[in-house]
Structure formats: structure tokens, C-alpha cells
Amino acid sequence: MSRTVGIGNQDFSVIRTNNYFYIDKTGFIKEWWDSGDHVTLITRPRRFGKTLTMSMTEQFFSVHYAGRGDLFEGLEIWKGERYREIQGTYPTISLTFANVKEPNFEMTKQRINQILTDLYNENIFLLDGSLLTDQEKEYFKSVRPDMDEVTATMAIHKMSDFLSRYYRKRVIILLDEYDTPMQEAYVSGYWNELVTFTRSMFNAAFKTNPYLERAIMTGITRISKESIFSDLNNLKVVTTTTDKYEDSFGFTEKEVYEALEEYGLYGQKHKVKRWYDGFTFGKTKDIYNPWSIINYLDEKKTGAYWANTSSNGMIGKVIREGSSRVKEEFESLLAGESIVTEIDEEIVYNQLGQKENAIWSLMLASGYLKVKRYEAGGDEHGGRWRETYELELTNFEVKIMFQNMVQDWFAASSSSYNDFLKALLSRDVEAMNVYMNRVALTTFSYFDTGGSASRESEPERFYHGFVLGLMVELSDKYILTSNRESGFGRYDVMLEPKRDDLDAIILEFKVFNPRKESNLEETVEAALEQIKRKQYSASLAAKGIPEKSIRQYGFAFRGKQVLIGQGDCPE
Known part of the structure; x- marks a missing residue:
């Protein structure tokens, strides 16, 4: 009988206690411990088991799981007596920044402060007795959601000190999804503020921390050393191109095929491979995305499970x-x-x-x-x-x-965009002009960086994005090819029909040039003339498409204004 697939469970003890579907990755603990690396940064894509691995590692080492060897019985790590002896013997600080996704720096700082406050509340017992001095107890109590930055950036360091004295053993620090706040900071525009704050915290926790035994950080990206790791020369970085821990994250093809067999789905292995295979870590190829695999085992049908999780x-x-x-x-x-x-x-x-x-x-x-x-x-x-x-x-x-x-890019003008496509397919040039101008008006600035791009480059950014939209929306009817040049040169698009009842279409995009043209009509004519002069239709005719079935359009851009004209086609 196949095991229950517990979707979304990232707590190692829950999975093991309930005998949910699990592929043994405890070999990671042995490999990491034997490496002797002081601070390890491991980057892997989202939903590749990073959080479950950190939960597994915490529950193996943490003193809070002393005597819980039952969680590891029958797994790879439990085969070695040396490792069984260290299970549950280290004070461990386990944190995650996975949910720190705030729109501004102040809210991000408050969220991190709350995480640190929770850490201190979990260890409130340290205030009892005489382990801490009066001054240290005051610091302990000052760790609150509204604490200042100096207190916050030293909080992990100070807790390492307190725990190491209490347990008489240096601590293990586990920080999951360290870069989630950094990604949000980039998207929302407060990168520089967060970098300063994070650099101070990481330096105190992972560099100038004599109470640290070992540490692991996980994330999606390796943020540049100059940004937040400038002082961490003791950092071992393991990226997707590194050989270390190659098969510790994600499922190997052998593991996937064994899982498919357990759930009576082995006959679907080729479909599963097309959808979910393709990841490579180090020299190990054919790594599968685990989130999609466990959802497939549960739903028994393919879908964009991983892609839809964020x-x-x-x-x-x-x-x-x-x-x-x-x-x-x-x-x-x-x-x-x-x-x-x-x-x-x-x-x-x-x-x-x-x-x-x-x-x-x-x-x-x-x-x-x-x-x-x-x-x-x-x-x-x-x-x-x-x-x-x-x-x-x-x-x-x-x-x-x-x-x-790409479809979401045009969501704000989806009605006009869809109407434009209908007009294009039905040869209605007048409607094409109406709807294309609506699309441009709504989405034009969406393709601009809002900063470094010059005004002249904005049309180009828009119509390059527009071509991608055509490519996606018409993929069932046409093969889209383009013959492009960077800058303000041509960007002609050919839509080769997949069915005999459809016309072939050539589109030429041009930006209005006041030195050469006096109005948009002349820009359209220049675009159509270029189609004719360059004989763009020749390649389509060579494929057997009749000349009367090849339509030609010139697109002229001036700011958010667009004019479309159709070239002459022999009837």
C-alpha cells in the first residue's frame, strides 16, 4: 500500500511520525558534518526541499530533540554509530525569513524584529537564575518588535552567547530563505537600506561569533559578497553548479521512478520526465522538482504545480x-x-x-x-x-x-488585447488601430524601468514585449519568427500559419523619426516599403504559401500613439 502524500508538510517530525511519503535525504547531515565547513550557504530553487532539510537538520542536532532517535531510525544517517551519538546534543538556533515579504524597509525590519523576539521568547527560561548578569537580562528584555537596529543586529549573536553558556556547548545556527527579504527589497525599491541592516546582522551572527559551532544558510540566490557578505571570509558557498550536496535537494530520476511505481504511475514516466525533469546540480543531471512530483503523486495528473506556487x-x-x-x-x-x-x-x-x-x-x-x-x-x-x-x-x-x-503583462488591457488579435486575424485594419492604441495607452509604461531607460527606448521595450505576447497567444495557430536588429532598426515579425485556412502575416515595427518623416503615415509607408524592399515574403513563398495569402502590416510608434497600415497584396 502506498504512503499518504502530505502536501505542504515541511516539518520532518510530522512527516516521519505519520509515515507520509518521504525520500531519504539524511545523507546530507553526514556529508555536511564531515565537511567541517564553519558557515555554509546553500542555494537551490524554491520548493526544492530546503526548508524540510533545515527541519531535518535541526531535529537531528537540537537539544530539544534529545532522545528522538526514532525519527531517524531506518534512514541513512542512523547507520553510523558516530552520528547516533551526537543526535540531540547541540543548542540550536533555527530561523526562517521565508515570510518576510514586506513592501517597505520599516515593515521588513519590524517583521525580522518579531522573528528575533519569538526566538527570545522561546528561550525565556534563560532569565531565571544567575546565568545572565543584570545588564544582560536588560538586553534580553529589550529584544522587542520595536527595538532599535543596533539591538536587532546583535540579537542572534547574543542569544548564541547565552545558549552556549547554559548548555556549555557552542551553538548551531540555521537560517532558512535568507534572501527572501532581499528579493522583496529589490522589487519594492528599498535595497540599500536593507543591505546595511542585513550586513551588520550577518557579520555579528556568522563572522564575529565565538559561540558558533556551525551554521547553514539557505536561499535561492547567492547575493554578491560586496552586498552583504563582505566580512564573511569563512563562508562556504554551494550553488547549483557546485558538486557538493548534488542529490540532497530535489529528486533523482531513480527516486522519481521508484515513487511512480509505488503509486501505480510508472507508465506515465515519460510524461512526468517532459514536465518536471531538467534540473542539474553540479555534475548530477535529471533532477526533478520535488514539489511538482509529490503533487503529481497526489493528483495523478500533470500541472504547473511548482510554477504556480509564487x-x-x-x-x-x-x-x-x-x-x-x-x-x-x-x-x-x-x-x-x-x-x-x-x-x-x-x-x-x-x-x-x-x-x-x-x-x-x-x-x-x-x-x-x-x-x-x-x-x-x-x-x-x-x-x-x-x-x-x-x-x-x-x-x-x-x-x-x-x-x-507574458499573458499577465497585458492583463490590464486584456479585453482590448484580445480584440486586437481578433481584428488581426480577421483583416480589420481599422479595428486593429483602435485596439492597439488602447493596449499601448494602458501598458506602455509597464515595460519601462521607470528610471534608466531613455524616452526614445520606451517604444522599443514595449513592442518587443508585444511580440512576445503575440508569440504566446498565437502559438496554436502560428509559428512566429523574427528578423531583428537592436537599436531603432527593423524588428520584422513573420507569422507562419500552421493551418491552410490561415494567412501568413508580416509585421514591421518602426519608431517615428522626425528627421525623416513628417507624420506617422510616412512612418507606416517606410515600414511597408522596407518589407517590400527586403523581400521579407520570399521565405514564406518558398514554403509554398501563395502570395495572395501573405499579409503585410506596418506599425508606426510615436510615444504611446500607434498607427497601423496594410500593404498591398495581390488578390
């Missing part, structure tokens, strides 16, 4: 507001192609809008991209060392997620 707000923001080149490469990814770029695993959030490869680094760390090929080296004359990655979308589930994200 808003993906930061990813959506950096792509939507990204340069034309970013959108072009994203277009290639959605089309099933790959991109080649350099990757810097130290994410510099305030560079996401400036350095294009920072976006792909973020998407790789977040699990949305996988490495197809990797090359490293410098030239023979000692040139700059380069690490080049060929990247592609991780799997079908990720593709579905991004298609939904």
Missing part, C-alpha cells in the same frame, strides 16, 4: 523591464532555442537592470534555466578567463509558467 514577481520584472536584447533572447528561449552567455553566480541585484547576464544568472539560480553546455578558459596570451554557458528553459512546466507570465 508570483515570480522579480523574474517577471527584470524580463519585462529588460532591454530589447533581453526580450529577444527570452523570445528564443520560449521558442525552444538556447542562448549563450557568461554567468556570474554572485547576484548583484542593483545591476539586474544594467547587466544582461545578471538576469540569466538569476534565472539559472532560480531554476528556470538549465545548463546545456559549459565552456571555460582564456586565450593563450593570458586573456580574461571566461566561463560561457549555453542555457535553455528547464522543462515544459517552466515554459507554461513563462507563457502565463
